[in-house]
Amino acid sequence: MDRADIKKALKDPHKWGEKYSLWATYFCTGCGIMEIPPVITARWDAERFGVKPMATPRQSNLFLITGYVSIRTLRAIIISYEQMPDPKYAVAFGSCPIDGGLYHTSYNTVNHLDRYLPIDGWIAGCMPRPEAIFIAVTKLWKMIDGGMVNGYERYRENIDYYRRNQERVLGKEFIDSIPAPAMVKP
Amino acid sequence: MTTWIRIVWIVVLPIIALLISIFFMGLSRKVIARVQRRYGPPLYQPVIDLVKLFTQHSNISHGMIFDMGLIIALAGSLVTLLFIPVAGIHPLSSSGDLLVLIYLMLISPIGMALSAGASGNPNASLGISRKLTLALGYEVPLLLVLLAVMTQSGTTSLLSFVQGQSMSIFSWGLFRLPLSAIAMLLILPVMLGIRPFDIVGAPQEIASGPQVEFGGKYLALASIEHGLHLFIVIALFVDLFLGGAANLGTFFLKMLGVFLIGVLIGAVYPRFKIDQALKYCWKWPTLFALSGLILVMIIGG
Numbered sequence: 001m002d003r004a005d006i007k008k009a010l011k012d013p014h015k016w017g018e019k020y021s022l023w024a025t026y027f028c029t030g031c032g033i034m035e036i037p038p039v040i041t042a043r044w045d046a047e048r049f050g051v052k053p054m055a056t057p058r059q060s061n062l063f064l065i066t067g068y069v070s071i072r073t074l075r076a077i078i079i080s081y082e083q084m085p086d087p088k089y090a091v092a093f094g095s096c097p098i099d100g101g102l103y104h105t106s107y108n109t110v111n112h113l114d115r116y117l118p119i120d121g122w123i124a125g126c127m128p129r130p131e132a133i134f135i136a137v138t139k140l141w142k143m144i145d146g147g148m149v150n151g152y153e154r155y156r157e158n159i160d161y162y163r164r165n166q167e168r169v170l171g172k173e174f175i176d177s178i179p180a181p182a183m184v185k186p
Numbered sequence: 187m188t189t190w191i192r193i194v195w196i197v198v199l200p201i202i203a204l205l206i207s208i209f210f211m212g213l214s215r216k217v218i219a220r221v222q223r224r225y226g227p228p229l230y231q232p233v234i235d236l237v238k239l240f241t242q243h244s245n246i247s248h249g250m251i252f253d254m255g256l257i258i259a260l261a262g263s264l265v266t267l268l269f270i271p272v273a274g275i276h277p278l279s280s281s282g283d284l285l286v287l288i289y290l291m292l293i294s295p296i297g298m299a300l301s302a303g304a305s306g307n308p309n310a311s312l313g314i315s316r317k318l319t320l321a322l323g324y325e326v327p328l329l330l331v332l333l334a335v336m337t338q339s340g341t342t343s344l345l346s347f348v349q350g351q352s353m354s355i356f357s358w359g360l361f362r363l364p365l366s367a368i369a370m371l372l373i374l375p376v377m378l379g380i381r382p383f384d385i386v387g388a389p390q391e392i393a394s395g396p397q398v399e400f401g402g403k404y405l406a407l408a409s410i411e412h413g414l415h416l417f418i419v420i421a422l423f424v425d426l427f428l429g430g431a432a433n434l435g436t437f438f439l440k441m442l443g444v445f446l447i448g449v450l451i452g453a454v455y456p457r458f459k460i461d462q463a464l465k466y467c468w469k470w471p472t473l474f475a476l477s478g479l480i481l482v483m484i485i486g487g
Contacts (some may be wrong), residue, residue, distance in 0.1 A: 004228070017238030021237075041223050047215070059394070061242070085246060173213040
């Protein structure tokens, strides 16, 4: 952790801020949310890494989707993701968002979340331990250092692809009702 | 103070206040973490947060009032700050500044109310209504305390009241007006909006209240405004009851003491409901403030 490295911080303050101040929105879609309270409270204390739960997507830049994604929650996930300011990182927690997991054959869940949203990292397991979140955070730091997390840029570039997939599941009415993501160039 | 020195302090004092309040915000997070037996974030975590918020790419606005309200709130805090004597630095002090202060302290809540109202989020309006209700709660004892101060010293100038306490430790307001000091200490967490009374920005209930639609630079400015408010209220307490200070170091230490009392109380108490907070404000602090005022009127200044 080079958080106290002043030279590096002054060289690229933006990257320093992004890395060590990850404010998270936890999206409680399923049982994965059970692992979050120990992470943010006294036992594992995520705050020492600068990870802090925030109340709204507007204030946060780390989006943690914990658990299976049903079609109804996919709507809320898309709206929340588009409300977050850039740069933003989406991390899927547990095996359900990866391929449906336990609910693979369910009529009501979305099996591959990365067809609808750009996911920057996956935490596999059912359930992953709280330590897995810290491993994910440190890995995210490395990826930010290398400039490898560009989910929000991919989303803007391939918006047609993502909108097409979203429309197939959610219907045209929903897609028309949400505003286009802000096309601000960094 | 000559005009030039005044102008220099008008620029420098907000910077000092900002640095101290950022330090306080970091310290409060660390102290709360240690009380809860966590390791906690580093002391400079608010700096990282502010750098991140200021360098975020997209800043979503909700119209002109949304932008202007925040600037009004920030400006209100900055102007209020200049009227408070900080360790012999008093750029705008003159006679009657205690009365000016009472009015100026209401500007920044009104600015935040404008901004939050323009965002159109129901949580923001809920937060604002709670904020104004809470202000109604603590303004009553605060006004009684200030009235006792004015009656006792026979002046409406905060500066001359602070200078009158500089003789010895027993000329502090704390010993001259003990009941008023207790009342002010009791409403201090309400005015600061820290833990037992963080009803306005309750993240778990109303999604951080007035700040619900703020992101990026807006959230950074809002937290700077909150930090300046923290500085103003604690500095006012130190000026009124702890005798001000001759230099910045002593003043800072006194502020630190007052702030730590508030943080340690906040670290162990859960949040009140708004009606409980209002009941609290109008019960004990008002009782102490009123009896303090009556005592001062009987004994005389």
